[in-house]
Amino acid sequence: MKKVKWLMISGIVVVFFSNSIDTFCQQLNFNDHTFYYPHPYQNGLMISSLGLSMAKLPEDVVETDDVFRGPLFAYQLKYGLPDNFVVEGGVTTNIVTFQFALGPKWNYEIDRTGISVGADIAYYFGQLEHFGFDTKFTGWALYPNISAGYRFNKFAITVKSELVLNFGGTSKNGDLEIENDLDFFNGWTLGVYVEQPLWNDQFVVIGVRSTFLTFYYPMWAAFSTFDRTFYIPEATFTFIL
Amino acid sequence: MFKIKILIIAGIITCAAFPQSNDTTYSLSTEVGLGYSRFFTTMDYDDLSKNGFSGTLRVMWNPEHLLSIGLETGYQYIYSIDVSNYSTEFGTTDFSASMYTIPVFICFEMKVAPNVKLTAGTGMYLLYNSGNLFGEALESSQISIGAHIGVAYAYPINNSISLGGELLYSYFSKLQDQTVAIQFLFIYDFLKW
Amino acid sequence: MKTKILIFASLLLIYSCNNEVDITNPVVDPSNFLSQTTPLPTTSKVIMEGVYTVTKGNELLGDQVVVKWTRDRLSIFSGKNGGYIVLDGGSLDSVVFFMGYWRYSTNLETGVASFYVPSGEGGKEIISGDSSFSTIKFVGEYGEGNELANNPLVLEFKRQFSQVVKQNTFHILAHRGGGRNSDYLGVSENSIAMLNIAERFGTTGVEIDARLTKDGVPFLYHDSDINLRLCQKSLIWGNIEDFTWAQISTLITLRNGEKIPSLREALEYILEETNINAVWLDTKDVDVVPSSIEIQQEILDRAITMGRDLKIAIGLPADDVYEEFIAQPGYQDIPSLCELSLDKVREANSLIWAPRWTLGIQTSDVQQMHAEGRLAFTWTLDDANYIEEYINQGEFDGILTNFPTIVSYYHYIKQ
Numbered sequence: 001m002k003k004v005k006w007l008m009i010s011g012i013v014v015v016f017f018s019n020s021i022d023t024f025c026q027q028l029n030f031n032d033h034t035f036y037y038p039h040p041y042q043n044g045l046m047i048s049s050l051g052l053s054m055a056k057l058p059e060d061v062v063e064t065d066d067v068f069r070g071p072l073f074a075y076q077l078k079y080g081l082p083d084n085f086v087v088e089g090g091v092t093t094n095i096v097t098f099q100f101a102l103g104p105k106w107n108y109e110i111d112r113t114g115i116s117v118g119a120d121i122a123y124y125f126g127q128l129e130h131f132g133f134d135t136k137f138t139g140w141a142l143y144p145n146i147s148a149g150y151r152f153n154k155f156a157i158t159v160k161s162e163l164v165l166n167f168g169g170t171s172k173n174g175d176l177e178i179e180n181d182l183d184f185f186n187g188w189t190l191g192v193y194v195e196q197p198l199w200n201d202q203f204v205v206i207g208v209r210s211t212f213l214t215f216y217y218p219m220w221a222a223f224s225t226f227d228r229t230f231y232i233p234e235a236t237f238t239f240i241l
Numbered sequence: 242m243f244k245i246k247i248l249i250i251a252g253i254i255t256c257a258a259f260p261q262s263n264d265t266t267y268s269l270s271t272e273v274g275l276g277y278s279r280f281f282t283t284m285d286y287d288d289l290s291k292n293g294f295s296g297t298l299r300v301m302w303n304p305e306h307l308l309s310i311g312l313e314t315g316y317q318y319i320y321s322i323d324v325s326n327y328s329t330e331f332g333t334t335d336f337s338a339s340m341y342t343i344p345v346f347i348c349f350e351m352k353v354a355p356n357v358k359l360t361a362g363t364g365m366y367l368l369y370n371s372g373n374l375f376g377e378a379l380e381s382s383q384i385s386i387g388a389h390i391g392v393a394y395a396y397p398i399n400n401s402i403s404l405g406g407e408l409l410y411s412y413f414s415k416l417q418d419q420t421v422a423i424q425f426l427f428i429y430d431f432l433k434w
Numbered sequence: 435m436k437t438k439i440l441i442f443a444s445l446l447l448i449y450s451c452n453n454e455v456d457i458t459n460p461v462v463d464p465s466n467f468l469s470q471t472t473p474l475p476t477t478s479k480v481i482m483e484g485v486y487t488v489t490k491g492n493e494l495l496g497d498q499v500v501v502k503w504t505r506d507r508l509s510i511f512s513g514k515n516g517g518y519i520v521l522d523g524g525s526l527d528s529v530v531f532f533m534g535y536w537r538y539s540t541n542l543e544t545g546v547a548s549f550y551v552p553s554g555e556g557g558k559e560i561i562s563g564d565s566s567f568s569t570i571k572f573v574g575e576y577g578e579g580n581e582l583a584n585n586p587l588v589l590e591f592k593r594q595f596s597q598v599v600k601q602n603t604f605h606i607l608a609h610r611g612g613g614r615n616s617d618y619l620g621v622s623e624n625s626i627a628m629l630n631i632a633e634r635f636g637t638t639g640v641e642i643d644a645r646l647t648k649d650g651v652p653f654l655y656h657d658s659d660i661n662l663r664l665c666q667k668s669l670i671w672g673n674i675e676d677f678t679w680a681q682i683s684t685l686i687t688l689r690n691g692e693k694i695p696s697l698r699e700a701l702e703y704i705l706e707e708t709n710i711n712a713v714w715l716d717t718k719d720v721d722v723v724p725s726s727i728e729i730q731q732e733i734l735d736r737a738i739t740m741g742r743d744l745k746i747a748i749g750l751p752a753d754d755v756y757e758e759f760i761a762q763p764g765y766q767d768i769p770s771l772c773e774l775s776l777d778k779v780r781e782a783n784s785l786i787w788a789p790r791w792t793l794g795i796q797t798s799d800v801q802q803m804h805a806e807g808r809l810a811f812t813w814t815l816d817d818a819n820y821i822e823e824y825i826n827q828g829e830f831d832g833i834l835t836n837f838p839t840i841v842s843y844y845h846y847i848k849q
Contacts, residue, residue: 054363056414058453059663060616132773132790154307174794176827178819196351199267199304206308206349223792225816225837226616227515227541231453235363284667322669329684338669370671374681377648381672383659415671417662 030151033203035240036193037149037156038116039109041080048077051205051238058230061222072218074238084108088120094218097126101143112151114158119144124169124217137220139169139180155196162189164213171223187213187229195240207236269432272299274407276424280320283418293318293341295422297409299348303430307353313346313362317411317420322372331375338372338379342413346389356396356405363388366413385415395428403428457618458579460546463522463533471524471531477563478525479503482551482570484594485847488512491587494536494576495519499589500846501572504633505709508532510589511636511843516540516818518839519547520634525561528553536576539837540818542618546583549574556591596849605712605832606841608637609814610656611700614836615663615689622664622688624654626695626703632710636842639712640704641749641813641834644697646722651679652697652729656718664689675719697726701733705744714771714788714811714834716749723748723758727768734769747771747785756782771811776802784808788834791815795828804829816840 031039035049053072076090081104089102105118120143127136142165149158164187169180191209198204211232215224278295295318301311321339346364353359366387372379389412395405409422483502488495496514503509510519516539523532530551537544549572551557556570570591575583610623612632621627624643632640643656657664660671666687670677674686682694695703697715704710715726730746737744750756750772759765759782766783776799779787787803788811789796800810813834815821824833825844835841 060453063614063616063663064657064661128792133792134794135792173792173820174796176794176820176823178817178823181819194351196308197304197306198308198310199306204308223817225540225818227538228455282667284669286669289669320669329680331680331684340671368671372670374684375678377678377681379670379677379681381670381676383672415661416667418667 029201030156030195033197033201033240034151034156034195035076035078035238036147036158036160036205036207037151037195038105038107038114038147038158039149039151040084040107041078041086043080043082045080046077048075048241049205049238050075050241051236053207053209053234053236055211055216055218055232055234057216057219058232060226061219061224061230086116088118096128097124097137097218097220099124099141099217103143105145105147114147114149114151116147117145124220126217126220128221133221134174135221136172137169138171139182139217139220140167141165141186141217142167155194158193158195160189160191160193164188164211166215171220182215186215187211189213191234191236193236203240205236205238205240207234207238209234209236266305267434268303268430270301270303270428270430272297272301273427273429274298274315274409274422274424275427276407276422278317278420278422280318280420281418282320282416286322288322288324290321293321295409295420295424297344297407297424301348301350307351309350309358311348311350313344313348313364315344317342317344317422319368319413319416319420327374334375336372336374338370338374340368340370342369342385343367344387344389344411350393356403357392357394360391360393360407360409361389366411366415368413368415383415385413387411387413393426395426401430401433455542455618457542457620458544459620460535460544460577460580462535462546468522468524468531468533471526473524474530474560475563477565478560479508481560481563481565481567482508482556485592486510486570486572486589487592489588489590491574491576491585491589494585494587498592498847500843501589502636502842502846504636507534507634509634509636509839509842511839511846513818513840513843513847514538515543516837516840516843518635521547521549525557528558528561530557530560532572532574539617539839543578545576545578545581547574547576547587548583549587549589595846599846599848603831604845605639605809605811606636606838606845607639607641607712607714607811607813607832607834608632608635608838609641609834609836611640611642611654612637612838617836620690622690622692624656624695624700625688625690625692626700627690627692629700629703629708629710632838633708635838636846637838638710639714639745639832640710641714641716642697642700643716643718644722644726645675645718646725647679647682648676649678649680650725652722652725653679653682654695654697654700658718660686662689666691675721697722698729701729701746705733705737705740705742711743711745712832713744713746714749714786715746716751717755717759720754720758723755724762727762730768745769745785749788750774750778750782750784773813779803779808780806786811786831788813791820791824791833795824795830797829800829818844 051074072094074092078088084107086105092099101120101122103120105116107116122141125138143162145162147160166182166186189211193207195205274297276295280291297315299313301309303309319340323337325335326333327336346362348362350358350360366385369382391409393407395403397403405426407424407426412419486499495512500511508521519536521532521534532549536547559567572589574587576585576587577583612628613619614623645655668685670685748770770784771786772779772784773788786809791812803810809831811832812830816836818840822844833841
C-alpha cells in the first residue's frame with residue numbers, strides 16, 4: 001500500500017509538471033501580445049512596446065554611405081476602446097529630436113485575417129545647441145494609415161502603409177525664426193512586421209519598412225533642400241511589453 | 242529505504258521539472274559554416290578573381306519558439322587581382338590588390354519548416370584591403386555596414402549535433418556589391434536548459 | 435509557402451529600391467548655330483546686366499530674374515526653386531543670340547533655353563556698346579527635358595543693380611569647388627571640371643578641401659575614405675591618406691570620370707583659367723597645413739605678378755588644425771580663415787571669421803570683426819528663405835553655399 005501511495009504521489013508530481021508545460025504553450029494569446037497585427041482589442045486593454053529602428057539615411061543628404069546611422073527609439077501605447085476602436089500613441093526619439101504621435105484606429109478581424117484603418121497626428125521638435133548649432137525645429141505631421149495582417153499558428157505578419165503629410169512648424173537659428181516651407185504631401189511608407197514570441201510569452205517584432213519621403217524629420221538638422229523623394233529603408237526590433 | 246524513496250521522488254520531480262533533452266526549452270548553440278563564396282560586382286577587370294573561401298561562426302540562443310537570436314563573425318574572401326606590366330601615366334608596374342572581410346553581426350534565425358530556417362543579420366563588415374603598386378604596399382581597412390539573408394537546412398544527427406548546409410547572400414554597403422556563399426553547416430547545442 | 439513569399443517580398447521591398455538619379459542632359463545648339471555668331475565684347479556684356487521682369491515664362495522663372503555675365507557665359511538667376519539659365523551667345527547682323535539650358539538647383543528638372551535680343555529692342559545697342567539704352571528685351575523659349583523649346587520666355591529690363599550691390603564686395607562662395615556630387619551638375623566636386631564651370635552659377639569664390647597623400651602630396655578630396663559617394667568603384671578601399679599620389683592617381687577615378695587634382699593643379703587652374711577671386715582652402719587633415727601654406731604662398735606671389743586679384747585663405751575648421759597652423763613660423767602673416775571663436779581668430783590674425791550659419795546672424799560679432807578689419811563669411815547655407823534673410827538682415831561679407839545661384843539672385847536684387 002505504501003508503494004502504491006508513493007507511486008501515486010510521484011505520478012501526480014510528474015503529471016503536474018508535464019501538464020504545466022503543455023498548458024503554458026497553449027496559453028499564448030496572440031491578441032493580447034501583438035501590436036501591429038490588426039484585431040479588435042478588449043475595451044480597456046492596454047498594451048505597450050519599446051523598440052529600436054535603424055534607417056539607411058539618404059547619402060545625398062548625410063554625405064556618407066554608412067547605412068543605419070539613424071537610430072530611433074520608440075515607446076508606443078495602445079488602449080482598447082469599444083466598437084473595434086483603439087487609440088494609439090507614442091514617442092519616438094533620437095535624442096536631438098522627439099516626435100509625439102496620437103491617433104485612433106478601427107480594427108476588424110475575420111478568422112485569422114485582420115485589417116485596420118486609422119490616422120495619427122504628430123508633433124515633432126528638435127533642438128541642438130552644440131557642434132556649431134544654435135537651432136530649434138518644430139513641425140506637425142499627419143499619418144493616415146492602413147494595415148492588413150494574417151495570424152499563423154506561431155507568428156503574425158502585418159503589412160502597414162502610411163501617408164506622410166506635413167504642415168506648420170518653424171525653424172530657428174540664433175535669433176532668426178522662419179516658418180517651414182515643406183510640401184504638404186511629403187511621401188508614404190510601406191512596412192512588413194513579423195510578431196512572434198521570443199521566449200515564454202515575451203513577444204517581439206521584427207520589421208522592415210520602406211519610406212519614400214522628401215523630408216525625413218529625424219534628419220531635420222541637415223536642413224536638406226533637395227526637392228525630390230528619397231528612399232529610406234528602416235529595420236525595426238521591438239519588444240512588446 | 243526511506244532515503245532511497247526520497248531520492249527516487251527527488252529524481253522524478255527533477256526529471257519532470259527539467260525535461261529530458263528532447264523536451265529542452267532553451268539552448269545555446271554554436272554554428273560553424275565553411276564553404277565557398279562568389280563576389281558579384283559591376284567592376285570590370287578581366288583578371289579579377291571573385292571566388293574564394295567563406296566561413297561563419299555563430300553563437301545562437303534558441304528559445305522554445307521559432308525565433309533565435311545571436312552573434313556572428315567569420316571570414317569571407319572578396320576579391321583579388323594580380324597583373325604584371327600594368328601601364329599607367331607614371332610608367333609600367335606590377336599591380337596586385339585583394340580584399341577580405343570579417344563580419345561582426347547580430348543574427349536572427351526563424352524556423353520555417355522542419356530542419357529549415359531562414360537567417361538574417363545586420364552589423365559591420367571589417368574590410369581589409371592590401372596589395373602593391375609601384376613597389377609600394379597598399380594597406381588599408383575600413384568598416385562597412387551590411388546585411389545578409391540566407392536559408393539553411395540542418396538535419397539533427399543526435400540531441401546536440403546537426404549537420405547541413407546554408408546559402409547566404411551578403412551585401413556590403415560601402416562597396417555596393419554582394420557575395421553569395423554556399424556553406425557546409427555544423428551546429429552544436431552546447432548548453433541546454 | 436505563404437510565409438516564404440511574404441518574407442521574400444519584404445526583402446525585395448528593401449533591396450529593390452534605391453536613390454539613384456536619372457538626370458536628362460538637354461542637347462543645346464544641336465545645329466551648332468552659335469558658331470556662326472561673333473562673340474560679344476566685354477563692353478557689351480555689362481550693358482545687359484541687371485534685374486529683369488519676366489513677362490512670359492513666369493511658370494518657370496517667377497516674376498523677376500537677375501541677368502549677369504559670368505566669365506564666358508550669360509547666367510540668369512531666378513527666385514523660383516533656385517532656377518537658373520546658363521547661356522552661350524554671340525551676335526549676328528544686329529541681333530544677339532543665346533542658347534543654353536535651364537535648371538532648378540533644388541531638384542533635377544532641366545531643359546533647353548534660347549533667346550534673342552531683337553535689333554530694335556536692344557540688340558543694336560548691345561553690339562555697339564551703347565550703355566545709354568535701357569530697353570532690352572530677351573525673347574525666347576524653353577523646353578522640358580529633351581523636348582524642343584516651345585514654351586515662350588520673355589524678359590524685359592527693369593533696372594540696373596543697386597548702388598548697394600555695386601559698391602559693396604560680396605563673396606558668393608561655392609562649396610566643394612562649385613557644387614556637390616549630389617547636385618548632379620555632370621562634374622565631380624573638388625575637380626578641375628567643377629572649377630571650370632563654377633562661375634556660371636554666379637560664383638565669385640570657391641571652397642575646396644585639401645588632404646595629404648601618404649607620400650606628402652596635397653590633393654583635393656572631401657571625405658576621409660575612398661567611397662562611392664565621391665569615386666567610381668576601384669580595387670582599393672580605405673582611408674585615402676593611406677595611399678601614395680601615384681596609387682591614387684592610377685587607381686581612383688572621381689564619380690564623373692575625372693582624376694583627383696592635386697592642390698597645386700587646382701590653384702594654378704583657378705589662377706590662370708578663371709576669374710575666381712577668393713579661395714577658402716579647407717584643411718581636412720592637420721598634416722596638410724605646411725604644404726598648403728607653401729603652395730598658397732607660391733600662387734599668391736604669382737597672382738601679384740600677374741596683377742590678378744586673388745585671395746587664398748587657409749581654413750582652420752578645428753582645434754587640431756588651428757594648433758598646427760599657429761605652430762608655423764610667421765603664421766600671423768599667412769592669410770587664414772578661422773571657423774572657431776573670435777579669440778582664436780585674433781590669435782591667428784585670420785583675415786576671415788567664418789561661423790556656421792546655424793548659429794544665426796550674429797550681427798554684433800560680425801561688426802566686431804569688421805571693426806578689426808576682418809571679413810566674416812558664413813557656411814554652408816542652402817535654404818532659400820534663410821539666404822534671403824541673411825542677405826537682407828545680416829552683415830556677412832560672403833556666404834558659402836551649395837546653391838550659388840540662389841545666393842546670386844538674392845544678392846543682386848538687393849536694394
